[in-house]
Amino acid sequence: MxxxxxxxxxxxxxxxxxxxxxxxxxxxxxxxxxxxxxxxxxxxxxxxxxxxxxxxxxxxxxxxxxxxxxxxxxxxxxxxxxxGRIEFDSISPDPRTRHTIWSLLIGGSLNSLSTYGFxxxxxxxxxxxxxxxxxxxxxxxxxxxxxxxxxxxxxxxxxxxxxxxxxxxxxxxxxxxxxxxxxxxxxxxxxxxxxxxxxxxxxxxxxxxxxxxxxxxxxxxxxxxxxxxxxxxxxxxxxxxxxxxxxxxxxxxxxxxxxxxxxxxLGSVLNAALSLFGVLSGPIMGVFFLGFFFPQANRHGGLVGFLTSLALQLWIFLGAQITKNQMKNVRLNLTIDNCTEPVNITTILTSSPIKRDPLIDFYSVSYMWYTPIAVLSVLIVGLTVSYLTRPHKPNEIDPKLLIPIGDACCCCLPKRIRDFLRCGVDYENYFQEKHAYESDVEMKETHLYDTSKKHSFSSNTASRTLSVTDANTKHTSSSNVVSPTPSLTNRNTKRKYPSNVVSPTLSVAKNGDVAYDNSALNLADEESLKTRF
Missing domain, CATH: 1.20.1730.10 (Sodium/glucose cotransporter)
Structure with a gap:
């Protein structure tokens, strides 16, 4: 800030x-x-x-x-x-190059994910x-x-x-x-x-x-x-x-x-902002990844991995700030040949060689790679410490707290590989339960929506009928309006709905009735789904 x-x-x-x-x-x-x-x-x-x-x-x-x-x-x-300011083919694998296709795709994606996810x-x-x-x-x-x-x-x-x-x-x-x-x-x-x-x-x-x-x-x-x-x-x-x-x-x-x-x-505001963002947010995202994808990780691994990654990132960042005068100038060539006003430039020449830091190449890593380095260091150190300090057993972890990376990102992989990436966690029962629950919620929403449409139609029909009746009998129920009887069986699928679906008791619509509002129930279903899965 x-x-x-x-x-x-x-x-x-x-x-x-x-x-x-x-x-x-x-x-x-x-x-x-x-x-x-x-x-x-x-x-x-x-x-x-x-x-x-x-x-x-x-x-x-x-x-x-x-x-x-x-x-x-x-x-x-x-x-x-x-x-030379527009380049679309910079594919250099050198991590010291400030902006390349790889640094923008990998580092930029992780930076955005860190911003909007964690x-x-x-x-x-x-x-x-x-x-x-x-x-x-x-x-x-x-x-x-x-x-x-x-x-x-x-x-x-x-x-x-x-x-x-x-x-x-x-x-x-x-x-x-x-x-x-x-x-x-x-x-x-x-x-x-x-x-x-x-x-x-x-x-x-x-x-x-x-x-x-x-x-x-x-x-x-x-x-x-x-x-x-x-x-x-x-x-x-x-x-x-x-x-x-x-x-x-x-x-x-x-x-x-x-x-x-x-x-x-710190020099350039943009460079400093993105560098510090990678230094501080990268280790945090690494801890989340450690918990999402690896059920064996424990609290000791998460803490040690976070502190190690943070120390490594601060070392790189502070080293880059201290030795920035020894680094290669990343700015492209500029000229002052077309300046209309006289320009006074002073150049200081020295014959003594500048002592080069032996870790200058390490400090010269592009700031776009800070977040990937932080995440990778958390995962390596965190898993190592977790295995050394009694890792969690896969059957001890609730599957809803984990993300099966093979199913989420590479669903087309063979089942054997996806099972390997699940790290021993039984997701099959969880997926079945989740699918059944979502189907129940969808059926309840569909049923309530159909009931709302029927009730609204009945209300409009009753209003039109009452409008042509005698003023003395306008509050009497019309004989040609049939109150809809909600059924717990879907007309198209013939499937029974869950017993916990409460069917509203509908009466003959009267003048001034409004359509049944099921938005609150829909919201309750959605919130229940969010907290359970």
Whole structure:
């Protein structure tokens, strides 16, 4: 979160000239205030509004920079291709190469899975939805929106290179950090358009505040549930829990603002953010994988594997920060030949050789591989320690707590291989029970839906009949309306429904009756299925 706070402070400092640390404090105070006062509801609604602002800011930058200033998409991509900025065939197996097809497919997939599968800020959002189906729908919608934002952001990077292809602002000393190039571009191109620089700032601030507010809220919730309640060992009232949550949010906000000073020495914001994400979230995901796929794993293996993986990741990350001056420069060639203003560049030459760290190749691993390395180290160490400290027997584990990787990912594999990947767990009875339960739920929903349609039809028929009767007898049941008698046998399949299905007793419909609403029962069935399987 400190990295996310530092990024908009850089943008605000570049566009307004405001001191960067004053920007950090002002942004941090605002975000901490509405996160602690408003709670999760305020976080979600502000995220919705901020997402719209982000899209508007990105589109404004693309339209002005690409279509109006540079002359269209064709020219932008032509300049980027000639400069070697567009590559689709980078298949180098070298893990030190920053971006390759393999690092993006493997590392990027695991990073996304860690974000949406095991991140507290995301899981907290899932729990705000009424059902599992609603959470899945929200996740699919988010995937589309996230893809759009990533594509637009990447295209803005192409526009920046095309605009400054002959005069790099960083080399020309017009900006002091690579993260200030986009704000510099906005003031250079959009500065003369009233309102557009403000739209850009709102875009940057929205992305930052959205992430920080979610993080503060989720961290406060975790501390209360897992730390405070565990130490106090007593149940808290809702009012007291809300007060403690606000206090923790304020304290965490202050800590985030202090950590921003450390972040300022980490170099590129994007690189630092993704690196730290892999360092911290990779071991957590590894522990989940260890428990999901390997029934022999125990708590000792999970704990030792997590700590070992975390130590390894911190070693790589800190080593990369200490020896980054000895590493090969990953930036492609840039030029200042087309700069219209004179540029003063000072080059320091030294005859003494730079001492090279013997582990420099180890530290040079691309940040995209941090998460895969973390997961793999947890699995190796965790399984080893588990086998040395009395592993669990497969028949001691409830199958619903495990994921058969062979059945989930490779269902077309031969049965012998799938049985081997099940690690001795008997999933057959579990699958049969689950299938039978889901069939029962589906039949209940179908039966209740058919009953609802019949009742609605009966109600409409009764209303039409009563409308033509005498006013004195309009409350009398119509003789030509037959009350439907629900049956526990499906007309098409002739299968008996479970005995626990409660059939509603229907009477002759009267004027003003409404259709039978079975949404609550459907929701109850779905929640029961979610907790059982």
């Amino acid at each position: 400190a990295i996310v706070l530092y990024a908009p402070a850089l943008a605000l400092s570049q566009t307004t000239g405001l001191n960067i640390w004053l920007s950090v404090v002002s942004i941090g105070v605002i975000c901490t205030f509405y996160s602690s006062v408003g709670g999760m509801k305020a976080v979600i609604w502000t995220d919705v509004l901020q997402a719209l602002v982000i899209l508007v800011g990105l589109l404004a930058s693309i339209i002005q920079g690409c279509l109006i200033t540079l002359g269209g998409f064709k020219r932008v991509f032509s300049i980027a291709y000639e400069g 991140n507290q800020t995301q899981v907290q959002r899932y729990m705000c939805v009424r059902s599992t189906r609603g959470a899945k729908q929200a996740l699919f919608i988010n995937a589309v929106g996230a893809a759009i934002v990533i594509i637009l952001s990447s295209f803005i990077g192409v526009i920046l290179y095309a605009y400054y292809a002959g005069c790099d602002p960083l080399t020309a000393k017009r900006v002091s950090d690579v993260d200030q190039i986009f704000p510099y571009f906005v003031m250079d191109v959009l500065g003369g358009k009233p309102g557009l620089p403000g739209v850009f700032l709102a875009c940057i601030f929205s992305g930052s505040l959205s992430t920080i507010s979610s993080g503060l809220n989720s961290l406060a919730a975790v501390i209360i549930e897992d730390v405070y309640k565990g130490l106090m060992r007593r149940k808290l009232s809702d009012e007291r829990q809300g007060l403690i949550s606000k206090i923790f949010s304020v304290v965490l906000g202050a800590v985030v603002m202090l950590l921003t000073y450390v972040v300022s020495y």
